[in-house]
Amino acid sequence: MKPSTVEALRADGLDPVLVERIVRTALEEDLGPEGLDVTSVATIPDDQFDTADVVARAGGVVAGLAVATAVFDLATSSTVQVSPQVSDGTRVARGDVLATVSGPTRSLLTAERTALNLLSRMSGVATHTRAWADALDGSKAMVLDTRKTTPGLRVLEKYAVRAGGGTNKRMGLYDVAMIKDNHKLAAGGITAAYRRVREMFPRVPVQVEVTTVDEAVEAVDAGADFLLCDNMTPMLLREVVAAVGDRAELEATGGLTLDVAPEYAATGVDYLSVGALTHSSPILDIALDLRLRS
Incomplete structure (x- = not known):
C-alpha cells in the first residue's frame, strides 16, 4: 500500500x-x-x-x-x-x-x-449505527456493538460502528472476560466465576451477565463494575439501576429495537447493546x- x-x-x-x-x-x-x-x-x-x-x-x-x-x-x-x-x-x-x-x-x-x-x-x-445514536440523543446512553460480526471482517465492522457514532465493546474473547449464563452454571454461580477469572487474569476487565436484581447485586458485591442486563423490561432495569447505583456501568441487551430505544435509555443505563448493528445492517x-x- x-x-x-x-x-x-x-x-x-x-x-x-x-x-x-x-x-x-x-x-x-x-x-x-x-x-x-x-x-x-x-x-x-x-x-x-x-x-x-x-x-x-x-x-x-x-x-x-x-x-x-x-x-x-x-x-x-x-x-x-x-x-x-x-x-x-x-x-x-x-x-x-x-x-x-x-x-x-x-x-x-x-x-x-x-x-x-x-x-x-x-x-x-x-448508517444503521447512526440511526441508533440519533435515537439515543439527549440521553446518557450510548449504543454498543457485539461479537456478532461477519467472520473475517470484525475489525472493519467495529470501525464502521465508531464512524456511525457508536461504541465498541470487546474485540474478542481475549481482551475482556464476559461471564454469561453458561459460565455461571459451569462455575457454580456468579461469585465463584468472578473469583476464578480475577485470580487467573487479574488485569483483564470482567463483565457479568445478569437477569435479576439479586444477580446484579451479587455481581457488584463480588467486584464486577460492568453488568449486562439481559432481556430485562424497562421497569426491571430501573430497579437494577436503583439497586446498583454508581457501583457499575450497566448495559441493556437482548432484542432491542429502535422503537423502544428511547424508553430503555430513559431507565438510566449507560449502554444499549445491539448485535444487529453488525449482523443485520x-x-x-x-x-x-x-x-x-x-
Whole structure:
C-alpha cells in the first residue's frame, strides 16, 4: 500500500497489516489464483486511462474510504490515484460523490467490486449505527456493538460502528472476560466465576451477565463494575439501576429495537447493546461510474 494509505488507515484507528490481509483475501476471491480480470483484460487496452467517481446511490453515512483506497493500491501493480471528497462519518445523499479515482482503466475496473463491497458494507453498518445514536440523543446512553460480526471482517465492522457514532465493546474473547449464563452454571454461580477469572487474569476487565436484581447485586458485591442486563423490561432495569447505583456501568441487551430505544435509555443505563448493528445492517448502495470520454 502507498504510505498515504497506511497513514490514513492508522488515523482511522485501523491496523494497516490487518486491513491488507483482509483486502488481499477479498481480491483473491475475485481474481482467482492468477490474479486476472478476464473481462477488463479482453476489452480495455492496457494504455487506456480514465477517471471514475465513487457515488452514493442512497442516503446514509460513509465509512471505509481508506479501506477502499487500499483495495485500489493492492489490486494491480499500477498506480491509481484516489481522492476522497468526503470524510468517514459524513452523512451523504443519493448522488453525492464520495471519491474520485484516476488511473489505468483496467485497474479501476479490476478493483471496483472488491472496493465497493467493503465500502458499501462498512457504510451500511455506519448508517444503521447512526440511526441508533440519533435515537439515543439527549440521553446518557450510548449504543454498543457485539461479537456478532461477519467472520473475517470484525475489525472493519467495529470501525464502521465508531464512524456511525457508536461504541465498541470487546474485540474478542481475549481482551475482556464476559461471564454469561453458561459460565455461571459451569462455575457454580456468579461469585465463584468472578473469583476464578480475577485470580487467573487479574488485569483483564470482567463483565457479568445478569437477569435479576439479586444477580446484579451479587455481581457488584463480588467486584464486577460492568453488568449486562439481559432481556430485562424497562421497569426491571430501573430497579437494577436503583439497586446498583454508581457501583457499575450497566448495559441493556437482548432484542432491542429502535422503537423502544428511547424508553430503555430513559431507565438510566449507560449502554444499549445491539448485535444487529453488525449482523443485520443492509449495505449502503454505492457505485463506481466512469466519466464519459469526450
